[in-house]
Amino acid sequence: MSKVNPLYIALLLVIFLGFSLFKLSHAKEELHSAQEEISSVEEMAVKLSALKKTYGDDKRNKQSFSKLVKTLQSKGVKVDLKESRTLSTLSIMEIELKELDFFVNKLLNASYVIKTFKIEKANEKQARMHLEIQW
Numbered sequence: 111m112s113k114v115n116p117l118y119i120a121l122l123l124v125i126f127l128g129f130s131l132f133k134l135s136h137a138k139e140e141l142h143s144a145q146e147e148i149s150s151v152e153e154m155a156v157k158l159s160a161l162k163k164t165y166g167d168d169k170r171n172k173q174s175f176s177k178l179v180k181t182l183q184s185k186g187v188k189v190d191l192k193e194s195r196t197l198s199t200l201s202i203m204e205i206e207l208k209e210l211d212f213f214v215n216k217l218l219n220a221s222y223v224i225k226t227f228k229i230e231k232a233n234e235k236q237a238r239m240h241l242e243i244q245w
Contacts, residue, residue: 164221168245171222172198175243178216185209197225200241203232210237217241 165171175198182202183189187209190201205213210229217224226242 165223171220172245174220175222178213178220181216182209182213196245198243198245200239200243202239204236205239207235207237210239213239 179189179191179200182205187202187205190203192199214229223244224241225244226240228240230238232238
């Protein structure tokens with residue numbers, strides 16, 4: 111039987127060690143990219159949760175919209191409001207521009223899903239408005 115040279119064994123161990131270190135560094139890179147992906151998914155989940163909390167509560171949104179419409183009605187504006195389960199339609203034939211500005215600011219600062227929003231100028235001091243909000 112012939113003897114195996116110890117240098118061959120040492121060379122084989124060095125090659126195996128180098129290969130293992132190469133695989134380890136590659137696995138570390140994959141782990142790092144997976145951790146970055148997980149953190150981005152977590153951030154997106156937080157954002158989606160906040161959006162769902164804001165836009166998903168139809169009952170609260172309907173209540174705040176009806177309060178906003180009642181505010182208009184208390185100012186003497188004739189409002190034609192038609193409500194269904196999934197859609198609310200608001201039509202105003204004559205509204206003062208200051209009241210319209212107030213209403214639009216409140217409307218756009220809230221979290222409604224606006225399907226249709228039309229404003230037409232009736233004269234110098236008044237306008238017409240048509241609005242559809244989807245629930």
